[in-house]
Amino acid sequence: MTAVNPLAGKALSSFLAGKVAIVTGGNSGIGKAIVEQLAQLGAKVVIDYRSNPEATEDLEEQIGAYGGCSFGVQADVSKLEDLQRLIQAAVTRYGRLDVMVNNAGVETRTSILDTTPEDYDKVLNVNLRGVFFSTQYAARQMISQGGGGRVINISSVHEDWPMPNNTPYCLSKGGMRMLTRTAGVELAPHGVTVVNVGPGAVATPINDATMNDPKLLAQLNAAIPLGRMAQPEEIAAVVGFLASDAASYITATTIFADGGIMQSSPGL
Numbered sequence: 347m348t349a350v351n352p353l354a355g356k357a358l359s360s361f362l363a364g365k366v367a368i369v370t371g372g373n374s375g376i377g378k379a380i381v382e383q384l385a386q387l388g389a390k391v392v393i394d395y396r397s398n399p400e401a402t403e404d405l406e407e408q409i410g411a412y413g414g415c416s417f418g419v420q421a422d423v424s425k426l427e428d429l430q431r432l433i434q435a436a437v438t439r440y441g442r443l444d445v446m447v448n449n450a451g452v453e454t455r456t457s458i459l460d461t462t463p464e465d466y467d468k469v470l471n472v473n474l475r476g477v478f479f480s481t482q483y484a485a486r487q488m489i490s491q492g493g494g495g496r497v498i499n500i501s502s503v504h505e506d507w508p509m510p511n512n513t514p515y516c517l518s519k520g521g522m523r524m525l526t527r528t529a530g531v532e533l534a535p536h537g538v539t540v541v542n543v544g545p546g547a548v549a550t551p552i553n554d555a556t557m558n559d560p561k562l563l564a565q566l567n568a569a570i571p572l573g574r575m576a577q578p579e580e581i582a583a584v585v586g587f588l589a590s591d592a593a594s595y596i597t598a599t600t601i602f603a604d605g606g607i608m609q610s611s612p613g614l
């Protein structure tokens with residue numbers, strides 16, 4: 347078989363030309379950077395958001411300014427009817443779905459001793475149940491339209507690493523680890539790949555408490571071999587690659603983007 351570089355001769359802005367992507371939790375933090383990255387690579391992007399419609403409108407405007415295509419859909423990924431409506435909105439407007447990015451995530455920072463059933467349900471319903479059914483609905487759409495597709499889940503180093511006092515979060519990301527491995531194997535015959543991106547510490551509002559405390563931030567930076575937190579764009583770049591034809595042979599696994607921390611520290 348002759349090796350062919352699937353991206354050879356393509357302009358960066360057309361790597362994802364003709365592809366339609368959905369990004370959940372797409373109007374802030376890592377999700378926003380992913381939306382921008384996919385749009386810059388030429389995809390048509392549906393921006394799922396739960397709150398702050400103004401931020402979504404700003405993002406749509408910014409993408410439109412350079413000729414990109416996007417639109418926002420308010421949908422709560424923990425509600426199955428919202429997930430179905432989200433995917434239907436992409437298909438109705440753009441005709442298909444090629445890339446499903448499950449990025450929306452929450453945490454409660456509660457220990458196993460004081461986690462309430464409400465805390466548990468909140469985290470698991472968004473981070474795991476939402477991702478499970480989003481993967482199912484997206485894969486059904488990809489299989490029915492033909493040509494395969496990509497499911498990309500934003501997991502965490504905590505899919506492997508314990509984080510005391512964040513038990514439900516670790517449980518959800520650990521579940522996502524096996525969801526991706528199992529779904530990746532099961533969906534491979536249909537050409538649908540399923541991959542996790544596992545960030546380490548990323549400079550987003552979720553980490554404001556650490557970033558605003560110079561002592562804590564210095565401690566964290568010292569534990570990271572690259573010496574700093576990631577910027578959201580550095581996670582989005584991995585997603586852009588995974589969504590492209592260059593990543594056609596990657597499935598049922600996790601790509602970590604953690605500055606090396608998992609190899610150097612016993613846990614955070």
Ligand SMILES: NC(=O)c1ccc[n+]([C@@H]2O[C@H](COP(=O)([O-])OP(=O)(O)OC[C@H]3O[C@@H](n4cnc5c(N)ncnc54)[C@H](O)[C@@H]3O)[C@@H](O)[C@H]2O)c1
Pocket residue numbers: 370371372373374375376377394395396397421422423424449450451452472500501502503544545546547548549550551552553
């Ligand atoms: N920031 C980090 O250090 C870090 C590290 C590893 C993994 N992650 C993961 O990255 C993802 C994005 O996190 P972030 O750091 O950008 O934080 P963030 O709080 O900015 O983003 C989370 C997004 O999910 C949305 N969301 C929450 N519940 C939702 C729901 N029910 N329906 C739809 N959207 C919902 C929020 O509105 C928000 O836009 C999460 O899955 C998180 O677990 C973050």
